[in-house]
Amino acid sequence: MKDTTLVIMAAGIGSRFGGGIKQLEPMGPNGEIIMDYSIHDAVEAGFNKVVFVIRKDLEETFKEVIGNRIATKVNVEYVFQEIDNLPEGFGVPEGRKKPWGTGQAILACKGVVNEPFMVINADDYYGKEGFVKIHEYLTDGHKTDVEYDMCMAGFILGNTLSDNGAVTRGVCVVDDNEHLIGVNETSGIVKTADGAAYEKDGKLVPIDPKSHVSMNMWGFTPEFLDVLDAGFREFLGGLKEGDIKSEYLLPSIVDSMIKDGRAAVTVLESNDKWFGVTYKEDKPTVVASIRKLIDEGKYPESLY
Known part of the structure; x- marks a missing residue:
């Protein structure tokens, strides 16, 4: 079986989630x-390693809450995203408080991930379909005539x-x-009676709820890490004096x-319903959604 890795970006603290x-x-x-549910789905789909991208100061808490029990089911490794983890010749601008975004988070995997890999957010529930489809894509070999062959799960906006x-x-x-x-x-995208809309110039503009959206669920080959490495240097070299907020982001x-080209x-x-904890008020909905999935037989009452 071909080795494949699930990379989970878990270095952030959600300010909109009450600071926890x-x-x-x-x-x-x-x-x-x-x-837990994402890892369960990934292992079920065929991934055989999990790499957590976390902050160094969260390592012990992280292992106690999830890492140690996951390590009994699948190979686990840790990499660290830190604000001062920079290439030689670069320093942290005075006043910058946060690390450098999702591009830097995945770059932290260089030297640890040497096989096709999938990237997800830690606080998003994606459903099973995306894991299955991306794993199949990563293990089927190169499919296009360009240098870098990638894939992503396209979720339905609604x-x-x-x-x-x-x-x-x-x-x-x-x-096509x-x-x-x-x-x-x-x-600013919100639910409406007709589906969805976003705010522009003080007005709500309708948007097709059937549109595909990216939820940071990607499939990459390990060579992409070399691209991130070179690109990060270019990104840092292009920062203007006083810029303390720019981020090196995967979608960009x-x-x-x-x-x-x-x-x-x-x-x-993926037609699965995504849910997550963008807001503290989202938690009861997430708890109820997981309960429903268990009642439907998609997960056991206890994963462990």
Whole structure:
């Protein structure tokens, strides 16, 4: 069986979730967190290693809450995203408080991940379909004539909205061959009686609820880590004096590679309902959603 790795980005603290560590918030009936269900689905789909991207200061807490029990089921490794983990010749600008975004998070895997890998957020529930489709894609070999062959799960916008406030989604532009052309980052998307809309100039603009959106569920080959390494240096070298907020982000990196003709990204449609904890008020909905999935027989009462 071909080795494949699940990379989970778990280095952030959710300020909109009351300042707590939302990635470690119990959601299942026996204290399971969202990551438990994602890892269960990934292993079921065929992934045989899990790499957690975390902050170094969370390591012991993280292992106590999830890492140690996961390590009894699958090979587990840890990498660390830190603000000062920078290439030689670069320093942290005065006043910067946060690390450098999802691109830096995945770059932390260089030297640890040497096989095709999938990337997800720690605090998102994705459903089973995306894991199965991305694993199949990663193990089927190169499918396009470009240098970098990638894939992503394309979720249906209407399946990703929150009842508790507006969300930002990367709305995908897809060609007739199911290849990604670009991602339009759209903020302020809310549910409406007709489906969905976003705010622009004080007005609500309708948006097709059947649109594909990116939820940071990607499939990459290990060579992509070399691209991230070179690109991070270029990103840091291009920062203007006083810029303490710019981030090195996966969607922007992939978008640039598509436009340069270096990458092709196949969009794999997932019809599963996404849910997560964008807002503290989302927790009861997530708990109820997991309960429903268990009652439907999609998960056992206890994962362990």
